[in-house]
Amino acid sequence: MHWRCLSDQTFPVPYQQFVYEEYKRRIRELEELCKRLEAVLIEAMQEWQMVPIVEALQALHGIRLIAAATLVCEIGDMHRFDNPKAYTYNLRHQMRTEMSLIAARQLTGYLS
DSSP states (O other), X not given: OOHHXXXXXXXXXXXXXXXXXXXXXXXXXHHHHHHHHHHHHHHHGGXXXXXXXXXXXXXXXXXXXXXXXXXXXXXXXXXGSSSHHHHHHHHHHHHHHHHHHHHHHHHHTOOO
16 A cells, blocks of 8 residues: 555545545555454465465466455365366355345345
8 A cells, every 4th residue: 555645635624634644554454464364364274175276376467366266165175177168167056046045035135
């Protein structure tokens, strides 16, 4: 985040400035939490057989450690798909199914 630019921001009303300072403080706390969680994740992944796939996914723009590890955990063994089209079809089918369930719940008023 652009902390230097943010630190120059001031508000005329003291209450607004207080809220703004608290907001910045919380962002810093959450950034530190993310760093600690990533460190634990890196340690936990040391013995994981899927580490090469996680590392390969991080070569994609916008994919970092947590997103890559999440994708690998959700998808599982990618070799179970005969080809990329099989995976794409299964994913689209699953998404359609889930979306139709959500729509049905919203129409009936039933929300779990």
